[in-house]
Amino acid sequence: xxIMKAKKFTRRQVIAxxxxxxxxxxxxxxxxxxxxxxxxxxxxxxxxxxxxxHQGSWPKWxxxxxxxxxxxxxxxxxxxxxxxxxxxxxxxxxxYAALMGAKRCLATAxxxxxxTTALGVLGVDAGDEVLVSPYTFIxxxxxIFVHKALPVFVDSDPETFLMDPKKIExxxxxxxxxxxxxxxxxxxxxxxxxxxxxxxxxxxxxEDACQAWLAxxxxxxxxxxxxxxxxxxxxxxxLPAGEGGAILGNDDAVMDRCHSYHNCGRPYGGMKAEKxxxxxxxxxxxxxxxxxxxxxxxxxxxxDNDIRLSNALxxxxxxxxxxxxxxYKLADGATRAxxxxxxxxxxxxxxxxxxKEKFLRALSAEGIPCSxxxxxxxxxxxxxxxxxxxxxxxxxxxxxLKQWRDENILPGNDQLSDQAVTFSQSLLLGSKADMDDIxxxxxxxxxxxxxxx
Ligand SMILES: Cc1ncc(COP(=O)(O)O)c(C=O)c1O
Numbered sequence: 001x002x003i004m005k006a007k008k009f010t011r012r013q014v015i016a017x018x019x020x021x022x023x024x025x026x027x028x029x030x031x032x033x034x035x036x037x038x039x040x041x042x043x044x045x046x047x048x049x050x051x052x053x054h055q056g057s058w059p060k061w062x063x064x065x066x067x068x069x070x071x072x073x074x075x076x077x078x079x080x081x082x083x084x085x086x087x088x089x090x091x092x093x094x095x096y097a098a099l100m101g102a103k104r105c106l107a108t109a110x111x112x113x114x115x116t117t118a119l120g121v122l123g124v125d126a127g128d129e130v131l132v133s134p135y136t137f138i139x140x141x142x143x144i145f146v147h148k149a150l151p152v153f154v155d156s157d158p159e160t161f162l163m164d165p166k167k168i169e170x171x172x173x174x175x176x177x178x179x180x181x182x183x184x185x186x187x188x189x190x191x192x193x194x195x196x197x198x199x200x201x202x203x204x205x206x207e208d209a210c211q212a213w214l215a216x217x218x219x220x221x222x223x224x225x226x227x228x229x230x231x232x233x234x235x236x237x238x239l240p241a242g243e244g245g246a247i248l249g250n251d252d253a254v255m256d257r258c259h260s261y262h263n264c265g266r267p268y269g270g271m272k273a274e275k276x277x278x279x280x281x282x283x284x285x286x287x288x289x290x291x292x293x294x295x296x297x298x299x300x301x302x303x304d305n306d307i308r309l310s311n312a313l314x315x316x317x318x319x320x321x322x323x324x325x326x327x328y329k330l331a332d333g334a335t336r337a338x339x340x341x342x343x344x345x346x347x348x349x350x351x352x353x354x355x356k357e358k359f360l361r362a363l364s365a366e367g368i369p370c371s372x373x374x375x376x377x378x379x380x381x382x383x384x385x386x387x388x389x390x391x392x393x394x395x396x397x398x399x400x401l402k403q404w405r406d407e408n409i410l411p412g413n414d415q416l417s418d419q420a421v422t423f424s425q426s427l428l429l430g431s432k433a434d435m436d437d438i439x440x441x442x443x444x445x446x447x448x449x450x451x452x453x
Pocket of ligand 1: 110113137139140182184208231232233243244
């Protein structure tokens with residue numbers, strides 16, 4: 001195929017392909033050239049036996065900081081492994097709260113236990129309903145299931161990859177007690193809109209910021225914008241410790257209760273107190289070793305995020321020039337994203353209907369690791385498994401569960417799941433030449449799309 005036959009569309013036109021009706025119109029647009037290498041000779045795709053675009057390796061994750069070793073070894077040798085015997089978890093909490101601009105931080109064993117604690121302390125109980133983003137890691141739903149409450153999905157906006165705030169109100173019932181917006185991939189949700197609906201209906205807001213450390217909305221850090229914000233420090237995360245999590249909050253009484261809840265129900269302040277357990281609670285504590293690793297990782301955390309941001313903005317600029325490649329759009333009010341994954345949508349109609357699976361295979365063969373984002377999890381078996389349990393049958397009427405099934409139609413999320421493609425955060429720590437390889441590989445696939453059918 002001649003390179004001059006490649007089609008050029010504006011970003012607005014490509015975005016318009018989200019509505020299927022526009023696609024037919026676009027197919028008839030005139031052929032023009034595009035991309036950063038538009039004069040280059042066509043090369044055979046690696047998946048078809050050609051040379052791959054990216055020959056080198058990609059940054060590995062996580063990085064180990066050797067300077068942390070003496071402190072960690074000393075802590076292990078003295079046997080002060082749990083937070084009741086040491087200062088490191090509290091020290092980390094102070095540092096993390098200060099960095100994020102929150103009054104208080106509670107460190108937890110994981111992001112899941114942070115979410116479970118936040119929802120429990122804010123009053124989510126058996127038989128309640130919680131509005132949640134469908135396009136997320138499964139733990140966002142599971143934290144609701146732990147409380148024997150009903151996760152109710154607010155459809156995604158395929159352009160932002162996030163909960164569509166315009167669709168929240170329609171999902172509220174007399175049992176709704178909270179909203180759990182997810183800043184997925186580190187893309188900030190439009191929190192003013194979420195908080196406005198929440199205030200109007202007396203609902204609590206727990207931000208799932210498990211992928212959004214240092215992201216900003218109207219200049220404030222995500223995780224500080226609702227009643228409570230939750231984070232994950234699992235190994236793939238920007239601030240990794242194997243496992244780990246945190247809750248941020250500004251209300252002392254609520255944060256005291258979170259502390260108590262995560263510490264077997266002991267009153268706040270009594271780490272080892274054996275007498276008096278005024279509330280139910282669990283053991284969701286962070287270990288000393290996790291806190292030490294986190295504090296060592298914090299040394300590079302902000303700089304890494306700056307590199308990811310710079311590379312993501314570069315990709316935004318280059319990728320939107322390729323027909324059928326639509327980078328995420330920031331939600332209203334979002335001022336900084338942090339790219340736990342770099343997401344874009346692949347519009348197969350612009351690639352001669354080459355399926356996303358074939359596109360991903362071709363891109364991987366070019367030396368660019370990629371994946372397809374979250375599936376249509378709202379249709380996975382876990383909901384029917386929960387609803388058929390004795391507990392859920394007692395808590396929710398047949399009529400309510402039928403209504404849930406009838407309303408479990410999420411066209412925005414279906415479209416997003418069909419079209420999403422992601423690069424992991426560690427790719428964004430590469431050089432500008434690495435980013436050019438990503439752009440060149442996708443351009444090469446576009447130019448050779450007819451050979452993939
Ligand atoms: C969006 C989201 N929510 C919740 C979690 C749960 O965190 P953890 O794995 O630390 O329990 C994760 C972790 O991957 C996540 O990405």
